[in-house]
Amino acid sequence: MNKLFTLLLLTCLMSVSYAQNKNFEAQDNPCKENFVVDPNNPTDHVCHNLIKNNTAGTLKLLWKRFDVLVPAGWEPTVCDNVNCYATFVTSCPEEYVNEILKGKTMLADMHIYDGGIPGKEAEVTLRIFEKEDTTSYINVNYLFNKESVGTKNQQRNISLRMYPNPAQNSFQVDFNTGISKIEILNVVGNKALSYKAETSKSYDISMLEDGIYFVKFITTEDKTLRTVKLIKRSIRS
Structure with missing residues (x-):
């Protein structure tokens, strides 16, 4: 019995040490994203x-x-520094290992495509580990719509639509209430643009380079309602 207790204790201590990995750490753990599903407009959230x-x-x-x-x-997908993978890819191929220099970061985005199916929630865990030492890892939890009932009820009252996507020089946002600010982030999470939210307004992105961005919609309570992937794509002759 004493040996079993000692073994269990050591296992717990090892798990804690892995969760508090000194070599690398997550910016957010858990990472939370809450959104309202529009059955007429299936959306990819990140x-x-x-x-x-x-x-x-x-x-x-x-x-x-x-x-x-x-x-x-609902379909979860992972984006890292190398690729954005399809839903059926559940582990990073070794040939696409993420090499992170001293003080730099690795992208660890979790996407959920909602399929236009409302009233659901999701939880996904990403285990990130060193290629040369698989015992050196952290588990990062991603929670989608796993909030209190009060918060969910408030969010259900907000209707939101963003289009076109992909966009060339601008995109438009239609919403009914509750959104105060719109932020546009690049793929490493740095803020590229910020706008005061106004419904049925066109938002200029002509100054941005072509590529992938994330549009964050922030409520009047200063909470993130939804983060949507935006593709900036110019027409080339």
């Missing part, structure tokens, strides 16, 4: 996250995705 290298050298990081709770019709 919980943006970064993994920071705390060592004095270069880290080679891989990941494995665990779908703890994903309702039928």
